[in-house]
Amino acid sequence: MSSNKNTETVVIVGATGLVGSAIISTLERSHLPVDKLIPLASARSAGKSIRFRGAEYIVGGFDPAVFNSARWVFFSGKDGLSKDYCPVAANEGAWVIDNSGSFRMDPDCPLVVPEINLDAIGKEPGIIANPNCSTIQLAVVLAKIRDQYGLKRVIVSTYQSASGVGRDYLNELIKDSRTFLERGPGAVEKTSLAFNCHPAIGSKSENGRFGEETKLEKEVRKILNDENLKIIATAVRVPTMVGHGESVVVETESQARPDEFREILAGSEGVEVLDDFESQLFPTPRQTENTDPVWVGRIRSAGIFENDLAFWVVADNLLKGAALNAVQIAAALYNRGKM
Numbered sequence: 001m002s003s004n005k006n007t008e009t010v011v012i013v014g015a016t017g018l019v020g021s022a023i024i025s026t027l028e029r030s031h032l033p034v035d036k037l038i039p040l041a042s043a044r045s046a047g048k049s050i051r052f053r054g055a056e057y058i059v060g061g062f063d064p065a066v067f068n069s070a071r072w073v074f075f076s077g078k079d080g081l082s083k084d085y086c087p088v089a090a091n092e093g094a095w096v097i098d099n100s101g102s103f104r105m106d107p108d109c110p111l112v113v114p115e116i117n118l119d120a121i122g123k124e125p126g127i128i129a130n131p132n133c134s135t136i137q138l139a140v141v142l143a144k145i146r147d148q149y150g151l152k153r154v155i156v157s158t159y160q161s162a163s164g165v166g167r168d169y170l171n172e173l174i175k176d177s178r179t180f181l182e183r184g185p186g187a188v189e190k191t192s193l194a195f196n197c198h199p200a201i202g203s204k205s206e207n208g209r210f211g212e213e214t215k216l217e218k219e220v221r222k223i224l225n226d227e228n229l230k231i232i233a234t235a236v237r238v239p240t241m242v243g244h245g246e247s248v249v250v251e252t253e254s255q256a257r258p259d260e261f262r263e264i265l266a267g268s269e270g271v272e273v274l275d276d277f278e279s280q281l282f283p284t285p286r287q288t289e290n291t292d293p294v295w296v297g298r299i300r301s302a303g304i305f306e307n308d309l310a311f312w313v314v315a316d317n318l319l320k321g322a323a324l325n326a327v328q329i330a331a332a333l334y335n336r337g338k339m
């Protein structure tokens, strides 16, 4: 364990990526004190400069030696990097908040959405897993349903944006879309996401699922601390840039009234309701890009179970789905004086 923790040093691994950049901008507007920022990336970005709270920082190549002085380490690089080096940073006595899938289902690592289960984090610094982007926004709303009505079953279909895969994939979608428009559909592979949808995200997983679906189902159970929750996810990649949408049907234990649920959500921190049936105003990924809340609309009874609700939920996958949730964890720990 290091004793060199006299300054508020923050390391960001993957600082030039979509999530890393969002962590920097979210930290900038947070109350977390940062004496020194150490942005790291791969060799291709080393030497670039980043502005943070009025100062300039040069991006370094990956170097685990910097963990020694760090109070906070945010991992938002490649998954393999997290797997190998989160334990190294934790051994140096840093609070490590990891955006990859490497530790989410590790029973020794808390998987945290601050509004729901901050108490899963112990007193000593260690690795805290930030949930998958599609998990966080769903869990925020499901926790409200569980607390008010009891939760029996969840059926969710996702509409996930290209930025969920990272900067290179987003750029590929933009390039393919331009080619499609300028040179016609024949100029773009039929498998491209441009003007298309992909109903299989991640690699083949168990029970006919793909990786993203298994993650979503298992992570929701872990966060809600309900191993027996019945949940089926169909995860679909759509050609939006930022913001994941989810269409959800839940079976509840007791009767859930849409009007009452709308009011509960409207009074919940971090949630915005946009649900105007008459004017057809509902949250869309583009409208909610660069905003912090989890947005909910289309709240109604499904009428397929004795007690149920249907709704639509959207959040910025780079903010509440990743960077904001991670910074909120750090800020909550800082407030708790746990360092």
Ligand SMILES: NC(=O)c1ccc[n+]([C@@H]2O[C@H](COP(=O)([O-])OP(=O)(O)OC[C@H]3O[C@@H](n4cnc5c(N)ncnc54)[C@H](OP(=O)(O)O)[C@@H]3O)[C@@H](O)[C@H]2O)c1
Pocket (backbone or CB within 6 Å): 013, 014, 015, 016, 017, 018, 019, 020, 040, 041, 042, 043, 044, 045, 046, 061, 062, 075, 076, 077, 078, 079, 081, 099, 100, 101, 131, 132, 133, 163, 164, 165, 166, 167, 168, 317, 318, 321, 322
């Ligand atoms: N995108 C999302 O919505 C989202 C949501 C939740 C979680 N996540 C997770 O967050 C992580 C980052 O995702 P992203 O979307 O930000 O990806 P991204 O845009 O592709 O960025 C990846 C970052 O990792 C850096 N990197 C790559 N190899 C590295 C190495 N060997 N050493 C140091 N840095 C290296 C890249 O640096 P260069 O600029 O030098 O290439 C870049 O800064 C992933 O684990 C992802 O699964 C993403």
